[in-house]
Amino acid sequence: MPLDTSGLKEQFRKTKKARRAWSAYKWFDRIRNWQDWYNWIATFLQTKAGAAVALGSTVIATTTAVVVHNTVADPYAAPFVQTEIAPLPPAEPERQTRTTLIFAIEGYDKSGRRGTFDVVVAKKQFLWVRGSSDNLEKDGRVITGDELARDVLDQEVRDGLSNAREIVAVGTASQEGNPAEEMARAGRRALRTAEIVKGAVQDSVPISALNLGQYREPCPTCAKGAATEWQRPFMVIAVKDLEDGTDLAEALADAMTNKDKLPSPSSYSAFELKKVR
Template identity: 50%
Template sequence: MPMTDYQAEARPGWLASLFGGSFNVVVGALAMLFTLGVFGTAAWDAYLSNSKDKSGVKRIIAKRWNERTLVFPIEGADKAGRRALFDVVVLTKDYGWVRGSTTELEKYDRRLSPADIQAEVLAPQLRQGLGSARGLISVGLASQEGAIEREEQRGGLRAVRIAQWVQEALGDDIPMWTLNLGRYVEPCIECEDADTSWQRPFIVIAVRKADDGTHISEALADAMSDTINLPSPDRYSTFAFSKFTK
């Protein structure tokens, strides 16, 4: 039904009587909220477009817990659509596994003692950040040298060693899993050099939130996939996820 002239004129008067003298202020505020909403949506779309290239590969923006530790927040879903949030905690490239070792880390060419690992690697900021997690996942992986079967075994042993270090620092109250990614299998011709330490970093993943019944390994695989600056599962030889027990 068309609106009569009386109805068109009476409706603003009714609103004005409801809000009193603040009617114009209310209208202005609503207009501002609408503008901010549109701007916010556009800004978020711009952020998403900047964090992905045209192929859909994601670049995760990191934060820092200290000068040695980068934290990458990621989110993924299992096959049933249940979602989980994770923090991927990675030591900077100065630190990594000694080549061929499953028990030793190094900083540059200096091998770290057990005391160094507790003081430098598992520093107070890292312990505090991991200590609030709902669950922890220690990640083992190996660089491109060597046969895949042998390197997958090495990755598994590294994951177990990290879990042991973390539980020594935090205790065993937080559920712990291991993730063995195996050997790096997709060398980048344009970025490859003689140093492959970046393919075997020290990584612990904190489970921050998860929907009830979430299949954690599926959600994590989804979250890590197609990432350009994290160990995407498609660049390693396996994805072996298991509960850690002493």
């Protein structure tokens, strides 16, 4: 009597069909997971956080861009839209000497006329002595104006200042003390700075004094005894170029606003600019 294999064949067909269905499901699941991953990557790169990460690592960002562009071809995916990123103010000096940091900035007066400036800031070991408008210190030791001029206004700085259209000597005061007294002290520091700079530039170069007054921004760490020396730096500004008719005070105030590592006019109590010579 012949063996009836119809039942086995039917079971085999069902098993094979189930395997094909399972295989198709696995491929669909892989595609779906890839789609979810791609959509996440595309969305992430359109956010500020994603843009920051992409900008923070050029190699990784470039590799990711190549992968997304060359590998993914999804007609249903939302198009990638590059998020516009506003340029940040300069956070680092354009250049530096042994004892100074030099920042190149530009600003506009209220009529839209442009001015460009080099801001020379003595490194943190050179500071105004607290409560004094005559003396500066180097690493905590009081020094003379001649010593400051020799150490801070080196030849590279002198060359830059001598090529300026005008010099602006800046005076500031830290947050301690009576506001009126510190405002006056900052003005005297600006004049003292102008005296020091006079010997480093030709007599034909005009010099102005800028009194920024007393530091007034909230400083929670300062209230806990943190140092405030950074609020009273020794600083000189070289006016590199001004368009005809530019209001120097307005253009300079605009150039100094919202710049990292530079005193902002909004952080101090004044912005008084006057001609010294």
